[in-house]
Every structure is written in C-alpha cells, then in structure tokens.
Amino acid sequence: MTGPAPLLSVQDFRLEFDTFDGVYKAIDGIGFDLAPGESLGIVGETGCGKSVTAKSVMGLLPSPPARVRGGRILFDGEDLLRVGERRMRAIRGNEIAMIFQDPMTYLNPVFSIGTQLVDVILAHQRARPRAERMTRERARDHAVEMLRRVHLPNPERQLDSYPYQLSGGMRQRVLIAMALSGRPRLLIADEPTTALDVTIQAQILDLIGELRRDLGLSVVMITHDLGVVASVCDRVVVMYAGQIVEDAPVARLFDHPAHPYTRGLLAAVPHPGRPAASLSSIPGSLPNLLDPPAGCRFHGRCPLAGDDCLRPPPTTAVADGHRVACWRAMEAADAGA
Amino acid sequence: MLRFTLRRAVLMVFMLLGLLAITFTISHIAPADPAALAAGPDADRAMIERYRVEYGLDRPMYEQFAIYLQRLLTGNWGKSIHTTRQVWDDLVTYFPNTFELVMFSILIAVALGVPLGVVAAVYQNRPIDHTIRILTVSGVALPMFWLGLMAQLYFALHLGWFPLGGRIEMMTDPPQAITHLLLVDSLLRGQFSTFVEGLHHIVLPAVALCFPALASIIRVNRAEMLETLNQDYIVNARAHGLSTFRIVAVYALKNAMLPTMAMIGLRFGWMLGGTVLVETVFDWPGIGLYAVQAAISSDFEPIMGATIVLGFFFMMTNFVIDLIYGILDPRVREQV
Ligand SMILES: Nc1ncnc2c1ncn2[C@@H]1O[C@H](COP(=O)(O)OP(=O)(O)O)[C@@H](O)[C@H]1O
Numbered sequence: 001m002t003g004p005a006p007l008l009s010v011q012d013f014r015l016e017f018d019t020f021d022g023v024y025k026a027i028d029g030i031g032f033d034l035a036p037g038e039s040l041g042i043v044g045e046t047g048c049g050k051s052v053t054a055k056s057v058m059g060l061l062p063s064p065p066a067r068v069r070g071g072r073i074l075f076d077g078e079d080l081l082r083v084g085e086r087r088m089r090a091i092r093g094n095e096i097a098m099i100f101q102d103p104m105t106y107l108n109p110v111f112s113i114g115t116q117l118v119d120v121i122l123a124h125q126r127a128r129p130r131a132e133r134m135t136r137e138r139a140r141d142h143a144v145e146m147l148r149r150v151h152l153p154n155p156e157r158q159l160d161s162y163p164y165q166l167s168g169g170m171r172q173r174v175l176i177a178m179a180l181s182g183r184p185r186l187l188i189a190d191e192p193t194t195a196l197d198v199t200i201q202a203q204i205l206d207l208i209g210e211l212r213r214d215l216g217l218s219v220v221m222i223t224h225d226l227g228v229v230a231s232v233c234d235r236v237v238v239m240y241a242g243q244i245v246e247d248a249p250v251a252r253l254f255d256h257p258a259h260p261y262t263r264g265l266l267a268a269v270p271h272p273g274r275p276a277a278s279l280s281s282i283p284g285s286l287p288n289l290l291d292p293p294a295g296c297r298f299h300g301r302c303p304l305a306g307d308d309c310l311r312p313p314p315t316t317a318v319a320d321g322h323r324v325a326c327w328r329a330m331e332a333a334d335a336g337a
Numbered sequence: 338m339l340r341f342t343l344r345r346a347v348l349m350v351f352m353l354l355g356l357l358a359i360t361f362t363i364s365h366i367a368p369a370d371p372a373a374l375a376a377g378p379d380a381d382r383a384m385i386e387r388y389r390v391e392y393g394l395d396r397p398m399y400e401q402f403a404i405y406l407q408r409l410l411t412g413n414w415g416k417s418i419h420t421t422r423q424v425w426d427d428l429v430t431y432f433p434n435t436f437e438l439v440m441f442s443i444l445i446a447v448a449l450g451v452p453l454g455v456v457a458a459v460y461q462n463r464p465i466d467h468t469i470r471i472l473t474v475s476g477v478a479l480p481m482f483w484l485g486l487m488a489q490l491y492f493a494l495h496l497g498w499f500p501l502g503g504r505i506e507m508m509t510d511p512p513q514a515i516t517h518l519l520l521v522d523s524l525l526r527g528q529f530s531t532f533v534e535g536l537h538h539i540v541l542p543a544v545a546l547c548f549p550a551l552a553s554i555i556r557v558n559r560a561e562m563l564e565t566l567n568q569d570y571i572v573n574a575r576a577h578g579l580s581t582f583r584i585v586a587v588y589a590l591k592n593a594m595l596p597t598m599a600m601i602g603l604r605f606g607w608m609l610g611g612t613v614l615v616e617t618v619f620d621w622p623g624i625g626l627y628a629v630q631a632a633i634s635s636d637f638e639p640i641m642g643a644t645i646v647l648g649f650f651f652m653m654t655n656f657v658i659d660l661i662y663g664i665l666d667p668r669v670r671e672q673v
C-alpha cells in the first residue's frame with residue numbers, strides 16, 4: 001500500500017447472527033481501506049451485508065444475536081471492535097456519523113426536530129474537555145447553523161416542527177444535519193436516497209458532495225444503485241453474499257469490470273450513470289448463508305462457473321488498486337476490456 | 338392544544354348528556370309507574386300522587402328531562418328509602434373515599450408498573466424479567482379479595498404494621514370538609530396526625546386493589562418498550578452517541594407511554610366501579626359498598642346516583658387520558 005495511512009481499515013472481518021434456524025454467516029472475511037477525504041462506494045444487492053457492515057463499524061449491532069468472529073476494524077489506528085461501549089459512544093457522532101435509508105422512520109415521532117438535534121449536540125459535548133462544552137443555548141444556535149448548512153428553509157422555525165410535518169427530503173436533511181453536528185471525520189451513508197423521489201435524490205447527493213468538499217469528510221456510500229456510485233464515489237467495493245468480490249477505482253470498475261457478478265450488474269444498467277437500475281436483474285438469488293456453498297458463493301449464478309469454482313477463489317490484483325476474487329478474473333477483465 | 342382540549346371538552350359534555358339520558362330513561366320511562374318506584378315500596382296511593390306532581394311526572398317527556406337535569410344540578414338527587422338521607426349527601430360522603438382509594442392505588446400501580454415494565458423490556462428473558470413476570474401473572478390470576486384478606490391477615494393482624502380497616506380511627510375527628518378528600522383536607526387544615534393516620538389506613542386496601550392494574554400496566558409497558566426499542570429512531574439515537582439511559586427513559590419510553598396511558602385510563606375506570614370487594618374486606622366507607630347495599634335492598638335513588646357519579650368520573654378519566662395523549666403525541670394534537 002502506498003499513500004497516506006487509511007482513515008478506516010476493515011481487515012478480514014467476520015460476523016455471524018445466531019438465529020432460530022442456525023448460525024447465519026452474514027459477513028465472511030471482508031476487507032477494504034478508506035483514505036482520508038476519500039469517498040468509497042459499497043454496492044451489492046439487498047441482503048448481501050452492506051448495512052451489517054456499516055452498523056458493525058458504528059458498533060450498532062446488538063449482541064446477541066450478532067457475534068463478531070474475527071478481524072479488525074481500524075479507525076485512525078484504533079480497533080473499534082475492541083474499544084468498548086464507552087469509547088464507542090464518544091466516537092459515534094464525534095468521529096464517525098451515520099445516516100440511514102428511510103428518513104421517515106429514523107426521527108423520533110414524538111419529539112420536535114429542535115429537541116432531537118439539541119439532544120444530539122449536547123451528547124457530543126460529553127466527549128469534549130469541560131471548557132469547550134456548549135451550553136444548551138449555544139447548542140440551539142448550533143442546531144440552527146447546522147440546519148442552515150444543509151439548506152433547510154426557515155431553520156429557526158423548523159426547530160419547533162415535528163417529523164410528521166416535514167417531507168422525506170427535508171427529514172433526510174435534518175438527519176444529515178444531526179450527523180454532521182459533531183464535526184465527524186467519516187460519514188457513513190446507508191442508502192440515503194433509496195426512499196426518496198428522483199429529484200430529491202439528486203439534491204441530497206449534491207448536498208453530500210458539497211459537504212464533503214467543504215468539510216473534508218470521508219464518505220462511505222452504501223447503495224444498490226450504480227448511478228449513485230458513479231456520481232459521488234472515488235472507489236467502489238462490490239459485495240456479494242457477505243464477501244467482497246471486487247474493489248476498484250470507479251472509472252476502472254465501469255470500464256474494466258473483472259468479476260462476473262460486477263459485469264452482470266453493469267449489464268443491468270443500460271447506460272452507466274443512469275440511476276434507478278435494478279441489481280436484481282441477474283438471474284438467481286443470493287445463496288442461503290445459514291449453510292454457505294463451498295467455493296465461490298456466486299457459482300450458482302455465474303455464467304463462467306467451472307469445477308475449480310467449487311474451491312474458494314483467491315483474491316488477485318488485476319491492476320493497480322483493482323482486486324478481484326474470482327478464478328477467471330483475468331479472462332473476465334480481458335473480455336470486458 | 339387549546340383547540341384540542343376544547344373539542345374534547347365539548348365531546349365530553351355530549352357524552353355526559355348521553356349518560357343522563359340513559360339514567361333518565363331508566364328512572365322515568367322504563368318503569369311501569371315511575372312515581373311508585375321513586376316513592377318506594379311502602380308508599381300509599383296519596384304519597385305516590387304527591388310524588389308524581391312534585392317531580393313533574395305528569396308533564397311531557399322533554400319537560401321531565403329538563404326538570405330531571407335541574408334537580409340533579411341543584412343537588413336534589415332523591416332520598417334513600419332506607420335511611421331517608423339525601424342521596425347527594427351520601428354520595429358526597431362516600432364517593433371521595435373511593436376516589437382517594439382508587440387514586441392512591443393507581444399511583445402505586447403507575448409508579449411501580451412503568452419502571453418495572455421498562456426494566457423487564459430492557460432485560461428481556463433475563464432472570465429479572467422472569468421475576469417480574471411472576472408478579473404480573475399473580476396479579477392477573479389471584480383474586481383481589483383474597484389478596485386483600487391475606488394482606489390483612491399478615492400485615493395487620495400478624496405483624497400489626499397497619500390497621501385492620503376503616504378510613505380513620507373511630508375516635509379521630511375527620512377534618513372539616515373542603516374537598517371531602519380526607520388526605521387533602523387534613524393537610525389543608527394542618528392536621529398532620531390525621532393525615533398520617535389516613536395514609537396509614539389507605540396503604541393495605543390500595544395495595545390489594547392495585548394488583549390487577551399493576552400487572553396489566555407492566556405487561557403493556559413491557560410489550561410497548563420492546564417494540565419501541567426496536568424502532569429505527571432508537572438506532573439513530575444510538576448512532577449519534579446518546580446515552581443508553583436517555584434513549585430508554587426518554588426516547589423510547591415517551592413512545593411506549595401512549596398505549597400504556599390507554600391501559601392506565603381503562604384500569605382507573607374499572608377500579609372506580611370495582612372497589613366493592615376491597616371496601617368490604619377493609620371496611621372502607623366507599624361508594625362501592627354503598628351502591629351494593631342499595632342494590633341489595635332495591636333502594637332506587639342511591640343506585641341511580643351512584644351510577645351517575647361513577648359514569649361521570651369514568652368519562653372524566655377518558656377526558657384526562659385524551660389530554661395526556663395530546664400532550665405526549667403531536668400527531669394526536671393535530672387531528673380533529
Ligand atoms: N439482527 C439480525 N439477525 C439475523 N440476521 C440478520 C440480522 N440483521 C441482518 N441479518 C441478515 O444479514 C444479511 C445482510 O443484511 P443487510 O446488511 O441488512 O443487507 P443489505 O446489504 O441489504 O444492507 C441479511 O440476509 C439479513 O437477513
């Protein structure tokens with residue numbers, strides 16, 4: 001690896017869920033790095049483990065049923081899997097913040113926007129030295145500033161409104177304001193536009209791009225929409241059934257997709273960059289991770305599958321910064337070139 | 338919120354008129370001869386006729402209803418044929434005792450039930466949850482009068498910690514009435530020893546009475562907390578670093594309190610009408626005992642009086658619960 005030390009480094013991370021039906025091996029040895037200031041996309045179809053990955057970074061998965069089976073999640077060199085709940089609480093919001101898919105359900109219906117925002121800001125103060133802590137009045141001013149920052153109209157007045165009085169786009173802006181109120185270095189956005197209208201989607205993506213530039217944020221953008229990846233990410237990892245199958249710079253991935261799964265995804269997008277492409281247009285479905293198939297997890301759906309695919313494929317670098325986990329990575333890359 | 342309150346108040350007035358229309362029907366229309374009924378079984382023909390004229394029972398229906406309302410408003414609620422006392426005076430004597438008992442009991446049930454429900458939800462399926470479940474199951478399964486008797490035997494007779502029954506000691510003078518609530522009046526009049534004595538007497542019956550309500554409040558609150566703790570906005574609050582205490586006790590509980598409030602209101606209403614067993618065991622001079630005695634002796638006016646008072650307070654309970662709903666939930670406040 002060259003370049004600056006990564007801000008976030010996930011290494012050989014494994015996670016399972018205990019369920020009534022058995023042990024669900026949701027995440028199986030994933031690894032990726034995120035450089036400071038970088039924007040990384042995580043794509044993959046619904047159920048492949050994107051949200052679980054994000055929540056693991058934030059320490060938000062309840063255990064039980066979740067159980068970490070190995071690996072490290074280094075944030076600025078600190079292993080988040082081992083820091084403990086106290087430290088984690090200080091990291092949440094202050095160092096790493098997260099926004100979610102459905103802005104309708106992520107705000108508390110019975111508290112005003114202002115109450116919730118001020119609460120979050122005050123919670124962040126506990127991680128600060130006593131002298132630098134904000135008072136409640138100062139926190140309220142800060143809340144207005146944050147709402148202005150995310151271009152919410154009439155920020156002062158909106159403090160007194162309740163979630164049900166705002167549109168989906170406005171709620172997502174409020175959630176972004178909440179996420180940025182602690183001046184985090186990393187923003188994890190878990191499908192932040194999936195639940196929104198197309199025009200609002202573009203506005204929210206623009207806002208995230210703007211904030212990223214202005215605040216020097218690093219971003220992990222989780223999506224199943226390759227159009228979103230094309231418009232906001234520098235690099236992208238493709239997940240399939242709890243594993244990472246390809247990791248490449250965005251332009252490289254669109255021009256030279258090397259994994260058959262990625263190629264399938266791209267084929268499902270008539271014109272790269274156009275949103276609303278569905279990832280589920282590859283025939284077949286995700287394997288059951290209660291009892292994962294031996295070898296390559298994609299082989300049931302893969303047009304290139306052969307006998308060797310019954311053994312786990314190695315991860316190989318097909319170009320600088322471009323890794324693929326497939327027995328036929330080179331062939332696929334050549335064919336796609 | 339003001340508009341919301343007014344709407345509820347207007348609704349409440351209509352419901353009250355509905356209640357009075359029902360009691361009016363029962364007393365004036367349904368009986369073959371209302372005057373004979375009101376005058377009592379021992380009345381002779383002349384007395385019944387005098388009664389008929391005095392109460393306007395020979396006039397048209399709507400006029401009779403107006404007279405009925407006027408009578409009620411002026412405190413003329415008829416007489417008990419047994420004691421010949423004014424029903425209104427009896428109600429003013431007995432109902433406040435029941436009200437105090439039920440109030441005290443529901444306060445215990447809420448003060449214990451809500452936190453226990455929260456704890457059971459937070460520690461779901463752990464030993465403490467199972468322990469609390471024993472309480473909720475026994476609260477539902479054990480009959481109240483049996484609990485009352487057992488509490489009386491053990492805490493009053495055996496240990497002597499509490500008096501056996503009654504509102505206060507025979508020899509104690511009750512405070513001069515202001516609100517007719519003994520605990521309130523004794524405080525207002527500065528009679529602290531009477532207050533302590535009243536408190537001492539109310540504990541056992543209130544505890545016995547509170548068990549079924551306590552059990553349902555715990556159960557509802559636990560279920561609601563489990564559900565709210567699973568909501569996305571709780572994940573969001575955690576993702577922003579809010580403390581677990583604030584998330585559980587404020588963010589989740591305020592949402593869980595909505596259905597719990599409904600249960601509290603329901604239970605309060607039931608308790609008002611269901612105190613007779615506890616009043617019997619603890620010799621508590623309340624309206625439950627009064628109404629049952631009246632019913633046994635077919636004493637018509639006291640029965641109707643007790644019905645109206647209990648119905649009125651049942652409605653008041655719903656009104657107050659509605660207001661609390663409005664305070665807790667902005668969406669309820671907005672709806673018409
Ligand atoms: N609490 C849980 N218990 C059991 N299985 C879970 C739990 N949370 C997620 N999973 C499973 O993990 C897999 C990955 O989920 P998720 O990360 O939410 O997918 P997505 O990529 O759509 O965000 C899913 O198949 C889901 O069923």
Ligand code: SF4
Pocket residue numbers: 259260261296297298299300302303304305306309313325326327328329
């Ligand atoms: S390893 Fe085999 S089955 Fe898996 S993607 Fe590559 S070719 Fe297909």
Ligand SMILES: [Mg+2]
Pocket residue numbers: 050051052190191
């Ligand atoms: Mg997801």
